[in-house]
Amino acid sequence: MRRENENLNGFVDSGCTIRGELQFHSSFRLDGKVEGSVRSEAELVIGSEGVVEGEIEVARCVVGGTVRGTVKATERVVLHSTAKVWGDIYTPALVMEEGAALEGKVNMKPMVEAAGGVRPALTGSQPSVSVGRPAGPPGDHSGGRNR
Numbered sequence: 390m391r392r393e394n395e396n397l398n399g400f401v402d403s404g405c406t407i408r409g410e411l412q413f414h415s416s417f418r419l420d421g422k423v424e425g426s427v428r429s430e431a432e433l434v435i436g437s438e439g440v441v442e443g444e445i446e447v448a449r450c451v452v453g454g455t456v457r458g459t460v461k462a463t464e465r466v467v468l469h470s471t472a473k474v475w476g477d478i479y480t481p482a483l484v485m486e487e488g489a490a491l492e493g494k495v496n497m498k499p500m501v502e503a504a505g506g507v508r509p510a511l512t513g514s515q516p517s518v519s520v521g522r523p524a525g526p527p528g529d530h531s532g533g534r535n536r
Contacts, residue, residue, distance in 0.1 A: 403438045437471045
């Protein structure tokens, strides 16, 4: 969901690894690997071969690859069918295609830009769900349904 005034600002191809912090100002595509944090007020696109091991704080995050860490997006997160995410997602909008894998908590409170990064807005009660874990007591695989 690239904005019309945003051009692709950067690209990391498969076989490349960045260790540390990646920052960019416009849309960025990752087909390689980032070990560390990714921060931007724009869109991050993680291709099917892309991997992020660390924290992501962006406006929009489109995942086709693998993420191991927290994803915070002020606008939306899109998980394509090839996405694999192990970590919590904080975003006001989540789109998840059939086949995407997510193990972690999803918090859909509105996000705000704040000093020190992106944080959930402190507003009234908003939806929050855990994904990838049984809803019932340990050992109960009924998903919390009555028998």
